[in-house]
Amino acid sequence: MHIWAVANQKGGVGKTTTVVSLAGLLADAGNRVLMMDLDPHGSLTSYFRFDPDSVEKSAYNLFQTSGKIPADLPASLIIKTGHPNLSLLPASTALATLERHAQAQGGMGLVISKTLAILWDEYDYVLIDSPPVLGVLMINALAACKQLIIPVQTEFLAIKGLERMVRTLTMINRARKRPVPFLIVPTLFDRRTQASNKSLRSLKDTYDDLVWHSVIPVDTKLRDASTAGIAPSALDPNARGIKAYESLMESLLNPVG
Amino acid sequence: MHIWAVANQKGGVGKTTTVVSLAGLLADAGNRVLMMDLDPHGSLTSYFRFDPDSVEKSAYNLFQTSGKIPADLPASLIIKTGHPNLSLLPASTALATLERHAQAQGGMGLVISKTLAILWDEYDYVLIDSPPVLGVLMINALAACKQLIIPVQTEFLAIKGLERMVRTLTMINRARKRPVPFLIVPTLFDRRTQASNKSLRSLKDTYDDLVWHSVIPVDTKLRDASTAGIAPSALDPNARGIKAYESLMESLLNPVG
Numbered sequence: 483m484h485i486w487a488v489a490n491q492k493g494g495v496g497k498t499t500t501v502v503s504l505a506g507l508l509a510d511a512g513n514r515v516l517m518m519d520l521d522p523h524g525s526l527t528s529y530f531r532f533d534p535d536s537v538e539k540s541a542y543n544l545f546q547t548s549g550k551i552p553a554d555l556p557a558s559l560i561i562k563t564g565h566p567n568l569s570l571l572p573a574s575t576a577l578a579t580l581e582r583h584a585q586a587q588g589g590m591g592l593v594i595s596k597t598l599a600i601l602w603d604e605y606d607y608v609l610i611d612s613p614p615v616l617g618v619l620m621i622n623a624l625a626a627c628k629q630l631i632i633p634v635q636t637e638f639l640a641i642k643g644l645e646r647m648v649r650t651l652t653m654i655n656r657a658r659k660r661p662v663p664f665l666i667v668p669t670l671f672d673r674r675t676q677a678s679n680k681s682l683r684s685l686k687d688t689y690d691d692l693v694w695h696s697v698i699p700v701d702t703k704l705r706d707a708s709t710a711g712i713a714p715s716a717l718d719p720n721a722r723g724i725k726a727y728e729s730l731m732e733s734l735l736n737p738v739g
Numbered sequence: 740m741h742i743w744a745v746a747n748q749k750g751g752v753g754k755t756t757t758v759v760s761l762a763g764l765l766a767d768a769g770n771r772v773l774m775m776d777l778d779p780h781g782s783l784t785s786y787f788r789f790d791p792d793s794v795e796k797s798a799y800n801l802f803q804t805s806g807k808i809p810a811d812l813p814a815s816l817i818i819k820t821g822h823p824n825l826s827l828l829p830a831s832t833a834l835a836t837l838e839r840h841a842q843a844q845g846g847m848g849l850v851i852s853k854t855l856a857i858l859w860d861e862y863d864y865v866l867i868d869s870p871p872v873l874g875v876l877m878i879n880a881l882a883a884c885k886q887l888i889i890p891v892q893t894e895f896l897a898i899k900g901l902e903r904m905v906r907t908l909t910m911i912n913r914a915r916k917r918p919v920p921f922l923i924v925p926t927l928f929d930r931r932t933q934a935s936n937k938s939l940r941s942l943k944d945t946y947d948d949l950v951w952h953s954v955i956p957v958d959t960k961l962r963d964a965s966t967a968g969i970a971p972s973a974l975d976p977n978a979r980g981i982k983a984y985e986s987l988m989e990s991l992l993n994p995v996g
């Protein structure tokens with residue numbers, strides 16, 4: 483099982499869009515793919531027309547087990563998306579209450595790792611969407627993943643916030659046996675604007691080969707797909723945005739060096 | 740003192756951009772303006788070149804007082820931005836730890852209201868930026884404000900998330916003596932795309948006169964201002980984005996009906 487998490491404390495940088503784009507492409511290639519929505523706001527869950535406010539079974543149930551997860555629980559929470567080979571473990575807005583209990587209960591940082599250990603033979607790829615906040619849910623995603631993708635908008639505020647994300651990651655990596663490899667992916671890139679080009683150069687100057695060699699361009703087809711409630715590759719496999727995500731998938735599947 | 744909060748649980752919809760644009764314009768008109776950054780990620784603080792990771796005095800200090808705020812504390816946390824009449828009470832990344840203690844301490848929802856009661860005669864307008872998460876910091880902003888502005892990107896996922904925000908607000912309004920008036924402001928509007936126009940229509944169909952009569956267009960000058968670290972009106976008072984924020988300010992200052 484390959485476990486990829488997508489995280490960034492900055493909001494609106496394309497985390498959910500990255501999860502659904504890559505997951506759709508991996509499923510199209512014949513892999514059994516599970517998406518996990520750990521964002522209490524539930525964008526990924528809403529994307530596929532499920533309601534994070536009223537869903538009865540969700541990732542929240544995993545955190546109600548005080549540490550020992552029953553073997554049959556994870557599979558019972560998973561729903562089909564209608565896209566072949568693509569399943570979803572939805573979010574519930576109740577996830578927002580977990581932060582408050584994290585202090586009292588302790589040890590909540592490994593709930594998702596334990597869940598994926600139970601599901602190990604069921605899926606080839608698991609893609610985890612996380613909220614734009616450093617808290618117990620993001621920690622779970624960072625602790626469980628084997629590869630981290632950090633989408634960054636090519637503009638000042640988003641790059642400023644990246645420093646913090648990279649520092650957080652370095653801290654978490656110290657506590658892990660094996661550090662998580664991460665890739666910084668420039669998103670919402672608009673080649674017509676000066677600001678995008680300047681920011682991309684400064685991103686590469688600062689982070690060097692931690693930055694993916696290409697970019698995800700602005701492509702309204704990616705928005706149209708969320709309006710239609712289908713994975714972007716199902717809407718238009720030849721769209722610029724999808725072609726870029728295909729090349730990102732290639733880079734992740736065949737890391738150089 | 741007029742207290743405006745800008746909030747939305749969806750990330751990247753232009754909350755920080757709205758705070759800095761309106762605050763700059765109100766300051767240019769001769770008002771004494773205070774911006775408050777309640778986002779642990781500290782975009783507004785970084786915008787003005789202060790570092791949320793290392794700032795010693797911040798909004799975090801207000802929450803360390805277990806309920807009774809010393810009269811001289813709020814003013815001691817405020818810094819100048821270099822823009823005339825515009826001050827900032829910065830965020831610290833330590834704000835991210837508050838959620839965990841909120842459960843144990845209780846009554847943390849009114850810290851910002853109590854702070855502004857102390858600063859009442861010092862400022863004409865206070866604009867509060869909040870994180871994209873429903874938690875103790877957003878609750879503080881909603882409890883303290885007299886007017887709420889909800890920026891919404893004109894696209895499906897952002898509109899879907901709005902339902903939850905409006906429901907949250909209705910819930911909080913029940914606990915307040917006087918309900919908070921709120922205005923939904925369409926942002927990042929790109930009149931060239933079908934998706935923007937369609938979404939705007941559906942927004943108005945659903946929320947009627949809760950939606951501002953105009954829109955904030957996509958304007959790269961707003962991004963350029965954050966790269967330059969100055970309020971957008973100082974960069975270019977005639978930019979499309981700033982003209983739109985001027986008209987929003989008018990609507991807020993002279994509400995119809």
Ligand SMILES: Nc1ncnc2c1ncn2[C@@H]1O[C@H](COP(=O)(O)OP(=O)(O)OP(=O)(O)O)[C@@H](O)[C@H]1O
Binds near residue numbers: 498500698701702751
């Ligand atoms: N490459 C792209 N081209 C055009 N639109 C995009 C692109 N990537 C993302 N978007 C749009 O930008 C908005 C933000 O994207 P998304 O919701 O994926 O970000 P996020 O980081 O998951 O946000 P949040 O912090 O709220 O979780 C959405 O409306 C999405 O459709």
Ligand SMILES: Nc1ncnc2c1ncn2[C@@H]1O[C@H](COP(=O)(O)OP(=O)(O)OP(=O)(O)O)[C@@H](O)[C@H]1O
Binds near residue numbers: 749751753755756957
């Ligand atoms: N009208 C606009 N035109 C062009 N760019 C914009 C506009 N409004 C916001 N932006 C840009 O979009 C990005 C997101 O805006 P901003 O950071 O203000 O959103 P936010 O809601 O505060 O995000 P977060 O959820 O992370 O706090 C920023 O890069 C900002 O410069």
Ligand SMILES: [Mg+2]
Binds near residue numbers: 499521525526611
């Ligand atoms: Mg998201």
Ligand SMILES: [Mg+2]
Binds near residue numbers: 754778868
């Ligand atoms: Mg912000």
